[in-house]
Amino acid sequence: MAEKVTAGIVVIGNEVLSGRTADVNIPFIARRLTDVGIELREVRVVQDDEAAIAEAVLALAGKFTYVFTTGGIGPTHDDITMAAIAKAFGVRVVRDPVVEDRLRGYYGNRLVPASLRMADFPEGARVIYHDQGWAPGCMIENVAILAGSPVHMQVMFEALIPLLQQGTPLHTKTIDAWLSESRLADDLRLLQTRFETVELGSYPYKSDVGGEAKFGTAVVIRGEDGKAVEDAAAAVSAMVVELGGVLR
């Protein structure tokens, strides 16, 4: 079996903590990591504050194979991620001449001094080039530094993916049924004991169907062994029907 590859995310974002912006980067990165078999184990959202960024990045970098940061890498005074992470790793921030040239070409006469801040990286970081003209992200040690704006983040992330060690993607099946979660809880617990190599998660919901509230539950079966996942899914389906639930 392949080695477990794990990850954490640090979202740098006063705008997320104030409720002004609903983060959409976490679900994007989470799905893409799941695609390539990297297990996302923890996310932290911290303020635009040098000490808070450094603490979160170092804590997760010590625990997981990779850390991805989003936010705080633009041209303005509140973009402090590069400096905070450089300081965390005890290195300087240096201007990359190749990126500087690219930015000069991209911005042309719209370039202002602050634009060139986007060519600054922690010393020793690997620049992650992409095929757009604007600024790239970078990777220092096991920490990838990405933009906060979702369009820019996604381009940077896709450029990074081929450079990462990948794991074994999990097999996943979902059994969705009209049946309240309480009704299946006792039997599902027994099934979890029977199928030890898979993880059974249950997610209740309430839907309006023709003006009437109906209760449903999605049971998600995940595991590295495809056969075990299939067997457990069949057992969950049978259990739901036995309990009087209707598969959706």
Place this chain on the structure above:
Amino acid sequence: MAEKVTAGIVVIGNEVLSGRTADVNIPFIARRLTDVGIELREVRVVQDDEAAIAEAVLALAGKFTYVFTTGGIGPTHDDITMAAIAKAFGVRVVRDPVVEDRLRGYYGNRLVPASLRMADFPEGARVIYHDQGWAPGCMIENVAILAGSPVHMQVMFEALIPLLQQGTPLHTKTIDAWLSESRLADDLRLLQTRFETVELGSYPYKSDVGGEAKFGTAVVIRGEDGKAVEDAAAAVSAMVVELGGVLR
């Protein structure tokens, strides 16, 4: 000036980390805390794992006035939040007889043994009653334990709000303009120096306007002093116009 009231959130959610579910509880809680002057300083999303939950909850409980947890409090085997937090605080999980009675009334003949798990709380926790029939959340020390399902979480949260110490709500103004972030970065930095008591955040975006990509930036001005926020907002507007931007 009122004492600063701060908060952290711990999201317990394999489904968020796998990318299956996009969390909507963080933005809801973030906005409501901002409304009542409580400053949300950090969010952690952790796996449905006893040690991971305990570590995150204790870390944030030690740093902030309040911690809110979401998820993992239903009837199934993967709902381990109550047990994990009880263990973190060194207490047992005990069944609350009042909540048990309520659940028996609510579920009637749909009640199964597992349903009563939702009457279990860490010993010494304060049950946060709400006016719906289903299970309530609770508060132990400075940690409020809430549901993961957004409808349920919101009812629990609104029942909790009157019990919290509240702070001074921040004044906020947003100046939104067609102008790239790079263009205003240098001048905005100077304004930040001039208006020390406010926080200037800038958020760039790209919009399709009649098939053409246009660059805009929202500058968010926040602070406890309303007059300073108004003055800084006026200065940002003037700066934008001076730089050739168009206010939206």
